[in-house]
Amino acid sequence: MPIIDVHQLTKSYPVAIREPGLKATLKHFFRRTYRQIEAVKQVSFSIEPGEVVGFLGPNGAGKTTTLKMLTGLIHPSAGQVSVAGHRPFARSPQFLNQITLVMGQKQQLIWDLPALDSLRINAAIYGLSDAEFRQRVGELAEMLSLQNQLNQPVRKLSLGERMKAEMLAALLHRPQILFLDEPTLGLDINAQVAVRSFLQDYNQKYGATVLLTSHYMADITALCDRVLVIHQGSLIYDGLLENLLDRFAPYREVTVEFARNQNHDQNQNHNQNHDQPISPETLKPFGDLKSLEGCKATFLVRTEALTQTVSKLLNSFTIQDLTITEPPIEDIIGKVFKTGQLS
């Protein structure tokens, strides 16, 4: 029995369209024209209890909108959602007691007061007894290594400590389903690692289901076996992370270091000045140029075109060094986001 079951989920917003300029502004004021924007288009997936699933997509792909529909904050335009057997938008207390939403860019702790005060309010809202409260705060604070910071005003905490305190506040009622929207946003590497390993521990300890979005691929690779990739509102991939990489294996990263002096003997070379640094335009025909720093260029090249591209490069330029590697996962994902489809 899947704990999250989503079927043909769709959300469209009316967005007022307005041309720039004063005349258009006045027209906009008196008669507004709306266009329906489909933020999420017929997305279907299901998640089993205890799974940790990464939710990937570029900004504006519809990740947050989907999370908000799953938590019952906004009403779907069409389709069915069932989370822990409930219809989220009804926001029944039984449902809310089982879920939590952590948003990296919003905070619920009271700014001027120690986190412990906010936590106490949350405990009362969820109907925890004092003993339960103390026990859970102790346990979570230990997992997050946060014992001493809870007595300080929230405004005095570092960003990383604040995020951990936010997590504590969001997990006090021991939810079975965690929705995390960019939980490591803006944190330094150490804090990211701490949050990650905490989520891992929490998942293992309580068997909680986790659906997580992040722009840091390290979060995804460390936590998730399975990923959902959403692009322009449509789900374009649902499966194991490694398979996603395999499907993109046709890409290799080719790094070329050109000789400083390009004394190639090419008859009709318009470029008379051979000492000129290599421009991105001249490199374009060879493949998808990823970076160019001085004489060092990196391409993403499809495997079937690999030998051809390399020989073309060798023919066209004097080359000092050439390496071929598998591209890092960020680049693969970036490629998916850019083209919006899997090859």
Place this chain on the structure above:
Amino acid sequence: MIRRYLRVLRLFWLVSFAAELEYRVNFIVAVITSLGGLVGSLFGLFLFYRNDYSFQGWSWEEALVVLGIFTILQGISATFLVPNLNKIVSYVQEGTLDFVLLKPISSQFWLSTHTISLWGLPDVLFGMIIVGYAGAQLGLAPSAYLAMLPPLALGVVSLYSLWFILGATSIWFVKIYNVTEVLRSLLEAGRFPIEGYPAAYRVFFTFIIPVAFLTTVPAQTMLNRSDPAWLVSAAILAAVLFQVSRWFWQFALRFYTSASS
């Protein structure tokens, strides 16, 4: 269920009390402001009565009772209503309303009660002093003061409901600060007995913005010349407005799209 709400309410207030005490100077400023405001309204009322003018059937002391009740009401709203209801806008704007909606507790309760501000307490105190003074001049029995409480409480409920409805419209019109200001200015009319206004205004302040129910009706009850019909209508009004505010909030939430990340 009720016990849980009471426990939450106690914590809300304890915590916001602690937060207020972080800024001690505010309280002194509040005392001075409310003293100043009070002297101003006393002077205004005095100007009316100086030349033997009086609001129809209201002596100077009786009009003072109305002013006192108005001041108390102002204090109550500054303590309980303003800090909560004027903040609904920013919850919508910043998207932190999401956190409120995800709590297994009534979101209207959360939004309406989560803070108190001590700023209004001087007003409540000064208002009570004025009512006490005027009452002593009129030789009112202690029971008269108690009789004032139910209509005053009903008035607070009506005021709260109206205010909350206006605050809830921020779901659509995100910038709504000014609307609650308009309501506040209209409520200023409650400073004087409702009979002091021309008939057209009287209708407006009774049936459109029920200012009459906020101050004049409690004062009449206290002076023991209130028609029971007024008290009954105050109760009906409070109940209806409160129910409308609940219904309206649920309606507004259907349009909540939550600020994007």
